[in-house]
Amino acid sequence: QQQVKQSPQSLIVQKGGISIINCAYENTAFDYFPWYQQFPGKGPALLIAIRPDVSEKKEGRFTISFNKSAKQFSLHIMDSQPGDSATYFCAAIGANAGNMLTFGGGTRLMVKP
Amino acid sequence: KAGVTQTPRYLIKTRGQQVTLSCSPISGHRSVSWYQQTPGQGLQFLFEYFSETQRNKGNFPGRFSGRQFSNSRSEMNVSTLELGDSALYLCASSLVAGVWGSYNEQFFGPGTRLTVL
Numbered sequence: 001q002q003q004v005k006q007s008p009q010s011l012i013v014q015k016g017g018i019s020i021i022n023c024a025y026e027n028t029a030f031d032y033f034p035w036y037q038q039f040p041g042k043g044p045a046l047l048i049a050i051r052p053d054v055s056e057k058k059e060g061r062f063t064i065s066f067n068k069s070a071k072q073f074s075l076h077i078m079d080s081q082p083g084d085s086a087t088y089f090c091a092a093i094g095a096n097a098g099n100m101l102t103f104g105g106g107t108r109l110m111v112k113p
Numbered sequence: 114k115a116g117v118t119q120t121p122r123y124l125i126k127t128r129g130q131q132v133t134l135s136c137s138p139i140s141g142h143r144s145v146s147w148y149q150q151t152p153g154q155g156l157q158f159l160f161e162y163f164s165e166t167q168r169n170k171g172n173f174p175g176r177f178s179g180r181q182f183s184n185s186r187s188e189m190n191v192s193t194l195e196l197g198d199s200a201l202y203l204c205a206s207s208l209v210a211g212v213w214g215s216y217n218e219q220f221f222g223p224g225t226r227l228t229v230l
Contacts, residue, residue, distance in 0.1 A: 032216045043117070043203050043221030044156070089156060099146050099207055099219055100169045103156035 003027050006090050006104025013111050019077040021107045023090035026071065030092035034101070035064065035075050038087045047088070048075070080111045115140065117206050117222030125228045131192040134225045138185050138206030144168075145187040146219065147179060150201040159202075162187055163209070191227075199229045 006023045013019045023033075032051055036044035050057045050064040050073065057064045063076040077084055090104040118137040126132050138145050146169075147159040158171040162181035179189040185206075191198055205219040 034216075036221075041223065043205070043223050045221065046218050049216070093216060098163075098169045099144055099161050099205075099217065100158045100171070101146075101148075101156075101219070102158070105155045 003030075003102050004090060004092050004104040006107060008107060009105065010108045011110070013080045013109065015080065015082060015111055015113050017080050017111075019075075019080045019084065019109055019111070021075045021088055021090070021109075022072065023074065023104045024070075024072045025092050027092070027094065027102075028071070029094040029096070030102070031095040032093045033064070033066065033073050034091050034093075035062075036089045036091060036103075038089065038106075044089060077109075080109075082111045082113050085109055085111050117204055117220055119202075119204050119222040119225050121225060122223065123226045123228075125230065126194050127230050128194055128196060130194050131190060132194060132227060133188055133190045134202055134204075134227070136187045136189075136204030136206075136222060138187070138204075139220055142206035142208055142220070143185050144207045144209055144217070145181055145185065146205045146207075147187070147189050148203040148205065148221075149173075150203055150224070151199075156203070159189065194229045196229050199227060201226050 034049035035047045037047045038044040052068045061078045066073045088107045091101045120135045144163045146161040161169040165181045176192045181187045201224040203224045205221045207217040207219045
């Protein structure tokens with residue numbers, strides 16, 4: 001059972017454009033929603049995270065939008081750069097699940113120069 | 114500060130064999146989690162260790178096991194390897210175990226690429 005669904009699977013954006021990746025979750029016990037960025041040959045690295053009591057969080061060019069009632073959240077990458085080309089994973093952790101991350105399926109982003 | 118170290122980086126085994134993967138967390142980190150990454154199933158949680166105790170376990174068969182040592186280093190073992198065990202195995206460390214409502218950043222290592230022939 002896939003508890004976190006992520007779309008699209010792949011995304012091509014022109015340099016300077018906005019990249020948008022969406023995730024939806026089913027488990028209402030999820031209490032923390034991080035996004036990870038993974039480059040080839042590397043492990044995932046935390047990009048930005050949000051808790052459900054906040055509707056939006058922005059860090060530099062990266063913004064998370066969160067809709068608790070719809071159980072959806074999304075990552076927006078403003079002014080996308082070729083260096084942003086990577087695979088992005090949304091994830092979720094339950095309040096009583098320790099450090100156990102449940103990941104979405106991933107989105108491979110390519111930013112064309 | 115050195116990051117999470119995983120050894121070996123690449124491994125080739127045949128069906129039926131067993132394998133042990135090693136993870137050294139960031140200095141001072143006491144929680145270690147393991148994940149399996151495959152193209153088909155994505156990133157899936159295997160288990161989490163803190164203070165040498167398994168705190169959480171994912172939905173994997175008993176062939177997958179792990180342990181943590183007093184210095185926080187961790188190993189995972191897969192016995193009776195199957196073709197489907199071919200994957201990138203990632204280790205992540207964090208300062209402490211997750212407790213109710215409190216979340217700690219997890220730092221991932223580069224992974225061990227296991228190929229089962």
